[in-house]
Amino acid sequence: MYKVTKEIHFCYGHRLLNYEGKCRFLHGHNAKVQIELTSDKLDHRGMVMDFNDMKSRLQNWVDETLDHKMVLNKTDPLLGILTSQKEPVVVIDQNPTAETICRMIFDEAKKLGFPVTEVRFWETPTSFASFRPNG
Secondary structure (H helix, E strand, C coil), rough: EEEEEEEEEEEEEEECCCCCHHHHEEEEEEEEEEEEEECCCCCCCCCCHHHHHHHHHHHHHHHHCCCCEEEEEECCCCCHHHHHHHEEEHHHHCCCCCHHHHHHHHHHHHCCCCCCCEEEEEEEEEEEEEEECCC
């Protein structure tokens, strides 16, 4: 089994609903994501996937979708205020936790056709979530 991992960095903001800690307030993070691809065999170039291909396709999605955006739940009362001020907001159905954002990135990597097996998402240098599907 071959594995390759690409690391991507970006900045985003969020706040958590139904949460009593500090993260209930709007705040930002410098995120780090690792996308792990796995294959039993290598392509004609001797690669699972070219790192440049991973970067250009997935980094572009992260830059366009998440970088320097507020990620908020669709029921967040601040959503209307931020959108009326033309602030860049990503609206999702779930609470924008590290786990949820991690799964979003996994799903997009799958949609792009990557043989993704795991995504690790660091919200801070010492705290991360990961997603790996069962099976």
